[in-house]
Amino acid sequence: MKNLSFLFLLLFFISCSKSEDKETQVAVFELRNIGLLSTSEYTIGKIIELKDDSEWYKFGDRNILISCKAKVKAGIDLVKIQKEDIEVDGKKVTIHLPYPTLISFDMDPNLIKTEMEDINGFRKSFTQEEKNHILALGEKSIKENLLKTSILSHAKQNAELFIENFYKELGFKEIHVEFEKPFSEEISSR
Amino acid sequence: MLNLKNRSQRKLALVKQVVMLLVLITTILLLMRWCKKSEKESRFEIENSPIKVELIRSIAQLATISYKDEVVVDSLEYYSSANEQILGNISKLVDIDNIKHGLKSSNIKRRLTLIVKGEINIGFNLKDKKFKIQETDSLIKICIPKPIILDVLSTPSTTRVFQENGSWKDYEITVLKNKARDKMRRNVEQLQLKTKAKENLERFLRPLIKKNKKVIFEVR
Numbered sequence: 001m002k003n004l005s006f007l008f009l010l011l012f013f014i015s016c017s018k019s020e021d022k023e024t025q026v027a028v029f030e031l032r033n034i035g036l037l038s039t040s041e042y043t044i045g046k047i048i049e050l051k052d053d054s055e056w057y058k059f060g061d062r063n064i065l066i067s068c069k070a071k072v073k074a075g076i077d078l079v080k081i082q083k084e085d086i087e088v089d090g091k092k093v094t095i096h097l098p099y100p101t102l103i104s105f106d107m108d109p110n111l112i113k114t115e116m117e118d119i120n121g122f123r124k125s126f127t128q129e130e131k132n133h134i135l136a137l138g139e140k141s142i143k144e145n146l147l148k149t150s151i152l153s154h155a156k157q158n159a160e161l162f163i164e165n166f167y168k169e170l171g172f173k174e175i176h177v178e179f180e181k182p183f184s185e186e187i188s189s190r
Numbered sequence: 191m192l193n194l195k196n197r198s199q200r201k202l203a204l205v206k207q208v209v210m211l212l213v214l215i216t217t218i219l220l221l222m223r224w225c226k227k228s229e230k231e232s233r234f235e236i237e238n239s240p241i242k243v244e245l246i247r248s249i250a251q252l253a254t255i256s257y258k259d260e261v262v263v264d265s266l267e268y269y270s271s272a273n274e275q276i277l278g279n280i281s282k283l284v285d286i287d288n289i290k291h292g293l294k295s296s297n298i299k300r301r302l303t304l305i306v307k308g309e310i311n312i313g314f315n316l317k318d319k320k321f322k323i324q325e326t327d328s329l330i331k332i333c334i335p336k337p338i339i340l341d342v343l344s345t346p347s348t349t350r351v352f353q354e355n356g357s358w359k360d361y362e363i364t365v366l367k368n369k370a371r372d373k374m375r376r377n378v379e380q381l382q383l384k385t386k387a388k389e390n391l392e393r394f395l396r397p398l399i400k401k402n403k404k405v406i407f408e409v410r
Contacts, residue, residue, distance in 0.1 A: 030258065031256075031383070032256045032258075033255060034253055034254060035390070036313075037250070037251070037316075038251045038340075039249060040248060040249065042247075049236060049237035050234055050237070051237070052234065069244065073251070073341070083397060088400040088401075104309075107345045109364045109367035110364060110368070112360075124287065127287070127357075128302065128354055129351035131363075132346050136345075137236045149243055154248075162316070170325065170330065170401065
């Protein structure tokens with residue numbers, strides 16, 4: 001009886017313990033004037049693997065494989081271009097552009113598919129809330145590995161081509177496009 | 191006297207048993223609550239699988255307006271008969287995840303509510319054949335295609351399952367997510383942002399044209 005009362009009290013305190021205060025962030029939804037020139041679009045695929053067998057008190061485990069695709073655009077932020085970044089000398093123009101950056105990241109829900117789900121023991125299927133959480137982890141993983149792809153250099157080449165054609169149509173004969181150093185190179189050169 | 195003592199002892203034993211039973215039930219309930227809470231809080235860890243570049247496309251899209259939006263989408267299914275409602279609510283009562291939905295004997299069979307945050311980019315596809323630059327002695331005419339919605343961006347990290355009552359298939363959540371995107375598109379149409387998109391395009395392209403000529407923008 002004494003043991004049971006102790007267990008009861010212990011569980012009572014565990015269940016009543018305060019959870020950590022979460023920092024509340026208020027998002028402001030507004031209209032923004034932007035000038036983003038996207039020049040490269042990459043479609044990236046990933047298989048998200050999850051094995052949920054870590055809890056000792058649950059009999060059985062759950063495994064899931066979800067395939068998803070993300071569409072990522074990269075290009076140049078034209079807002080950063082200042083007047084002095086464009087130098088004109090007769091039929092010759094030199095333009096200094098900021099280094100390309102990632103512009104947008106999207107995961108089309110139509111391209112998300114549960115490839116395999118294996119539930120055994122007394123475990124329940126993954127809820128949609130859990131699947132969304134797993135997908136968010138997949139999204140984070142894609143974002144972390146994005147800069148390992150050649151998306152920025154591809155965006156740079158395309159931006160150069162676009163700007164050259166733009167000035168050619170304006171009647172310039174000699175066009176020089178120069179890019180700022182990428183942020184990582186700037187840091188290493190310091 | 192002995193009989194009275196026996197009776198009081200029996201009563202005491204009964205009270206003890208009832209108290210023990212109550213403690214046991216409470217312990218089981220608290221244990222179930224703790225397990226449920228820890229399951230919710232437990233962080234999933236995905237395997238470190240590679241990413242694969244599946245398609246590379248060269249594009250030329252100039253986004254001039256960005257609009258952030260948040261929409262709520264809901265899917266609801268009612269029980270078709272009283273019998274189905276009774277059986278459905280009983281089955282919810284034995285399911286720990288849905289016990290709260292079965293307590294009030296609601297006529298709602300399933301409900302899924304999502305809160306989706308998204309970003310909409312409006313601008314111009316400059317790869318369109320309509321994008322042309324024509325120059326004469328006195329002016330430069332830039333023909334631009336009509337502004338369009340370039341992107342409706344929403345991801346799992348910006349999507350929140352607000353309520354999930356009953357079990358839902360993947361295609362059903364896909365339908366709901368697409369509904370959220372359509373809602374955002376409609377919101378943009380109502381704000382008539384396309385006119386503003388053209389004004390912004392002029393503001394960005396004009397400084398790039400360093401010529402002493404009049405510049406005209408024409409939407410085709």
